[in-house]
Amino acid sequence: MKTKAATALDFYPDTSTLKHMIEFVLLSRKGRTDGNFRNLREAGRLDVVHECLLLGFFTSGAIRRDVVFHVILGGPPRPPVHLTFDGRSLTDVRTDERTWEDIFRKVLSGGSHPGVELRRESFQELVKELARKERDMFILEEKGENISDIEFGNNPVFVLGDHVGLPRKDEKFALRYGTKISLGRKPYLAATCVDIINYLLDLRATRK
Numbered sequence: 001m002k003t004k005a006a007t008a009l010d011f012y013p014d015t016s017t018l019k020h021m022i023e024f025v026l027l028s029r030k031g032r033t034d035g036n037f038r039n040l041r042e043a044g045r046l047d048v049v050h051e052c053l054l055l056g057f058f059t060s061g062a063i064r065r066d067v068v069f070h071v072i073l074g075g076p077p078r079p080p081v082h083l084t085f086d087g088r089s090l091t092d093v094r095t096d097e098r099t100w101e102d103i104f105r106k107v108l109s110g111g112s113h114p115g116v117e118l119r120r121e122s123f124q125e126l127v128k129e130l131a132r133k134e135r136d137m138f139i140l141e142e143k144g145e146n147i148s149d150i151e152f153g154n155n156p157v158f159v160l161g162d163h164v165g166l167p168r169k170d171e172k173f174a175l176r177y178g179t180k181i182s183l184g185r186k187p188y189l190a191a192t193c194v195d196i197i198n199y200l201l202d203l204r205a206t207r208k
């Protein structure tokens, strides 16, 4: 029997039946806010953002259409920048770092990419906006409530820091609107946390 070769189109299934959305908010304290950089690592550790996006969006051979990933960049030259990556409309993406380096450079230089939006907005403004939309917000931190005791609700938002962690003042601000939750006492990479959350949500019968 002949097997069909995977094409780029296999990544883009119909999204009209999705009921629930899952949002991530990643604060990248030093992430560069223009396209003037040599590589993602030197751009205020945008390589960490790339890792989180990979585990946020990709399963083996498909994109998670029910994920919206917000990244707040706080690095030079003109912070803050809020990038939204929307799984419902994200196209022309692969897992390799070079692809994402090109997307970051293009969007941060004033260009566009399907499914990616840039706004001049701070972490606290974004958190307030999500709270206004009555999302269930969960702030990831080692000393939070055990995740196995948490009921996520239908449209959860997960807030996390980059390799340095969330600044105290931003964590305190987010906690006005959400609950601090823990994956255990071991400090994980931010991308590992995103992967664990996606995995736990995959176990729910309601997630497609």
Ligand SMILES: C[S@@+](CC[C@H](N)C(=O)[O-])C[C@H]1O[C@@H](n2cnc3c(N)ncnc32)[C@H](O)[C@@H]1O
Pocket (backbone or CB within 6 Å): 139, 140, 141, 142, 143, 159, 160, 161, 162, 163, 164, 165, 166, 181, 182, 183, 184, 185, 186, 187, 188, 189, 190, 193
């Ligand atoms: C690499 S960690 C940052 C570690 C940093 N040393 C700190 O103290 O925040 C990146 C982010 O992942 C999340 N994180 C890491 N381990 C976690 C855990 N065991 N439970 C919940 N969140 C965790 C937190 O949001 C953290 O800001």
